[in-house]
Amino acid sequence: MLSLLKKKPLLFILLSAFAIRIIYFLAIIIRNPAGIYVYDSNGYWNIAYNLRQYGVFSQSANIPLEPDYYRTPIYPIFIFLSEVLGPEGFSIIFFQIILSVLTCYFTYRIAKEITHSNFISCIAAIIVAIDIPSIVMSNLVLTETLFTFLLITCIYSFIRYLKTERMQTLIIASILCGATILCRPIGFFLPLFLSFFIIYHFRKKITTGLFKTGILFSLVLLSISPWLIRNKITFNHYFLSVIREHDMQNYQAAAIYAELNNRSLAESQSILRWKTFKEFKGDAHKQPYEYAKHIESEAMKIVFQHPGMLIKHQAVQFVHFFLKPCRSYLDLQLGNWGKGFNMIPKNVSIVDYLFKHTSKLTITLVIFQLGILLILYISLIFGMFYFNKNKQILYLLLIGLLIFCFANLTLPEVTESRFRVPVVPYIAILSASGIYFLKEKFRKRLELRAQKTTETRRT
Numbered sequence: 001m002l003s004l005l006k007k008k009p010l011l012f013i014l015l016s017a018f019a020i021r022i023i024y025f026l027a028i029i030i031r032n033p034a035g036i037y038v039y040d041s042n043g044y045w046n047i048a049y050n051l052r053q054y055g056v057f058s059q060s061a062n063i064p065l066e067p068d069y070y071r072t073p074i075y076p077i078f079i080f081l082s083e084v085l086g087p088e089g090f091s092i093i094f095f096q097i098i099l100s101v102l103t104c105y106f107t108y109r110i111a112k113e114i115t116h117s118n119f120i121s122c123i124a125a126i127i128v129a130i131d132i133p134s135i136v137m138s139n140l141v142l143t144e145t146l147f148t149f150l151l152i153t154c155i156y157s158f159i160r161y162l163k164t165e166r167m168q169t170l171i172i173a174s175i176l177c178g179a180t181i182l183c184r185p186i187g188f189f190l191p192l193f194l195s196f197f198i199i200y201h202f203r204k205k206i207t208t209g210l211f212k213t214g215i216l217f218s219l220v221l222l223s224i225s226p227w228l229i230r231n232k233i234t235f236n237h238y239f240l241s242v243i244r245e246h247d248m249q250n251y252q253a254a255a256i257y258a259e260l261n262n263r264s265l266a267e268s269q270s271i272l273r274w275k276t277f278k279e280f281k282g283d284a285h286k287q288p289y290e291y292a293k294h295i296e297s298e299a300m301k302i303v304f305q306h307p308g309m310l311i312k313h314q315a316v317q318f319v320h321f322f323l324k325p326c327r328s329y330l331d332l333q334l335g336n337w338g339k340g341f342n343m344i345p346k347n348v349s350i351v352d353y354l355f356k357h358t359s360k361l362t363i364t365l366v367i368f369q370l371g372i373l374l375i376l377y378i379s380l381i382f383g384m385f386y387f388n389k390n391k392q393i394l395y396l397l398l399i400g401l402l403i404f405c406f407a408n409l410t411l412p413e414v415t416e417s418r419f420r421v422p423v424v425p426y427i428a429i430l431s432a433s434g435i436y437f438l439k440e441k442f443r444k445r446l447e448l449r450a451q452k453t454t455e456t457r458r459t
Contacts, residue, residue: 009122010108017104017129021097021138028139029090032335036093039343041141047071048079057230067234069288070243073227074150074183075143093139099149100138104128106152107425111432113159114395115386119439120432127376127428132369133326133417134424139333143184148422150180151187155402155426158194159395162201167215174216178223185241186409191220193405197398235289242292245299249276251411253299256309265413272298313412321407322377325369326417330362369417376427382434389437399426 028035037045043059050058050065057073058065082092104125111121128134137144154176161169177194180187195213202209228238250269258268276295277284284291303310331337336359387396403423410419 009118010105010125013108013122013125013129014101014104017125018097018101020129021100021135024135025093025097025139028333032333032339034339035333035335036089036139037141038329038332043068043071044076044079044141044143047076048083051076051080052083066285069231069235070241070246072182072185072241074179075146078146079141089141092141096138096145100134100145103134103145103149103152103425106149106156107428110152110156110159110425111429113156113163114392114429115390115433115436117436120429120436123432123435124425124428127372127431128425130372131421131424131428132330132365133421136326136329136333137418137421140329142418144418144421147180147183147187148425150176150183151422152425154180154190155398158197159398162197162394170212170215171219174219175223177216178220181220181240182224182227185244186406188240189405189409191217193402197394200394231289235287237289239289242288245292245296247411248303249273249295249299251413252310252313253302255313255413256302256306259309260306314408317410317412317415318407320415321410321420323373324415324417324420325366325373327358327362327366329418330365331358334359334361336362376431379431379434379438380427382437383430383432384434386433386437387430396430399430402426 046059046061047057047068050056050060054065056065057068057076059068059071060066078095079092082095083089085091086094107128108121108125111124112118115121134145134148154173157169157173157176160166161173173194177187177190180190195216198212198216199206199209202212224240227240231240232238249272254265254268254272257263257272258265261268263271272295276291276298279298280291280294282290332343384396384400387393403426406419406423
């Protein structure tokens with residue numbers, strides 16, 4: 001094993017990443033086979049099942065099947081294809097483990113493209129390989145693993161395009177960008193984000209930059225257009241999903257309403273949902289787009305009437321995005337809450353949660369995560385020095401702004417470690433660069449000290 005590490009470190013890292021995820025998968029199967037599912041998993045699985053059995057994109061568990069307007073198609077199709085090739089549930093997890101390992105690989109490739117350092121590339125891949133939330137999410141029927149893989153392959157292809165300016169690479173990056181958006185609509189900003197860097201790259205040839213940006217937008221639109229057309233035919237409007245509007249009401253607006261009225265978040269969500277449902281002049285189920293616009297308008301009234309609270313909640317979720325460790329999913333998956341639990345009951349006190357259902361293994365892993373995060377964020381600061389010293393500001397902006405965008409687009413009150421998983425590779429690259437920067441500083445200091453010692457002896 002040691003010889004493999006020395007000769008082929010990347011292969012060793014990828015094999016280790018695969019082994020860690022498979023071992024955790026086996027632990028779930030032995031202790032709590034249903035632990036690969038949580039509450040949101042059921043909706044995705046139902047869509048895949050209804051696609052296979054009836055050819056209808058629907059979350060309904062019973063006939064008649066209502067066409068779905070919340071979820072986008074890529075992850076249900078991934079579930080559908082996975083279960084065609086293997087047993088229910090377990091085949092999904094196996095392919096997600098493969099994608100999680102490939103994410104480690106593309107983390108290495110991006111770091112190599114940017115820094116040309118094997119040390120930085122390997123350290124970045126190791127960070128992703130041992131990241132607890134990434135390991136856990138690869139073993140859950142949720143979108144994080146597939147979304148992270150699509151995002152990193154899109155960003156890798158885009159960086160290759162900036163280096164080579166090959167049209168084929170831009171086409172691949174654009175199609176992957178569209179697939180990323182169709183996996184999770186939170187990726188909606190990516191075309192605009194990438195176009196900024198294209199225009200900057202071609203700033204001395206602005207016409208070329210605008211032409212390439214036009215190609216990017218056209219191909220992304222072409223990629224997502226079948227889904228937009230489906231929604232137009234089904235609901236009479238072009239849209240990706242209405243989940244953003246519902247989330248704005250259920251989290252941003254409800255969190256402010258809860259604080260203003262001294263109520264729980266769950267109570268506030270229920271009050272606002274019932275209020276907007278009664279006030280809507282139409283059929284909320286048959287007119288999901290119109291209803292979504294109505295609840296968005298009502299939510300924005302609450303949000304913009306209390307900008308101070310909005311900023312406070314946003315700041316709290318921003319901190320949670322970077323610092324929250326993965327805890328509850330570990331105990332749910334391993335059955336510490338009992339078989340059949342797929343979410344933590346909302347009325348459970350934190351004391352009961354910590355000391356009655358949290359295992360010693362989970363507590364140990366939480367401490368491990370917090371220690372790793374501390375190291376990552378300290379070294380990330382020095383990573384910025386590394387990029388500045390090596391005149392790689394463009395890539396620092398690309399990676400840094402990508403992290404910043406995702407950190408600001410998550411939901412106040414419910415931000416958790418799984419939302420950080422898509423940006424772990426980019427945090428890892430910055431942190432690995434910082435570790436290299438510190439290593440080189442230390443090495444040069446030792447060399448200087450040795451040189452001074454040698455000169456002293458000579459004199």
